[in-house]
Amino acid sequence: MTLCTTVPNLTTSFILPLKTPTPRISRVASGHLSLRCAQVSSAQMLDTQQGKAIFQKACIGCHYEGGNVLQPGATLTARDLERNGVATEENIFKITYYGKGRMPGFGEKCAPKGQCTFGPRLSDEDIHLLAEYVKSQADEGWPKLERT
Numbered sequence: 001m002t003l004c005t006t007v008p009n010l011t012t013s014f015i016l017p018l019k020t021p022t023p024r025i026s027r028v029a030s031g032h033l034s035l036r037c038a039q040v041s042s043a044q045m046l047d048t049q050q051g052k053a054i055f056q057k058a059c060i061g062c063h064y065e066g067g068n069v070l071q072p073g074a075t076l077t078a079r080d081l082e083r084n085g086v087a088t089e090e091n092i093f094k095i096t097y098y099g100k101g102r103m104p105g106f107g108e109k110c111a112p113k114g115q116c117t118f119g120p121r122l123s124d125e126d127i128h129l130l131a132e133y134v135k136s137q138a139d140e141g142w143p144k145l146e147r148t
Helices: 042-058 060-066 078-083 089-098 124-139
Strands: 003-007 022-027 033-038
Touching: 042 060, 042 124, 078 124, 089 124
Parallel strands: none
Antiparallel strands: 003 033, 022 033
């Protein structure tokens, strides 16, 4: 079940608890804010937690809070992902697997070696979880990450 409501002229900040259903806020054409609540299964929560853990281990050094310390125009924000033609989970998977530009690839069969990380490689499943996590964070505006 999905619940939707509109909050007119919302100007104050507030914090919503992270419970199932998960609240999401987005601006609609009328200038109002829309509050959407979507049911999240325990499997989806586990995937998100695993994706977050992989991100914090392999990516956060360059992409803290979705940014990019080496190449400012290649952040993980929805706007930059779209502009750079990598706004889908599939495209995020490919770049994470094979690398692109200054970003090394993390896939087990990444080639050529000069484009790939010198550190530990990630399994295909881990890269899928990571791509799903990055896409969801980008869609939500990269809310602050809790340190684990």
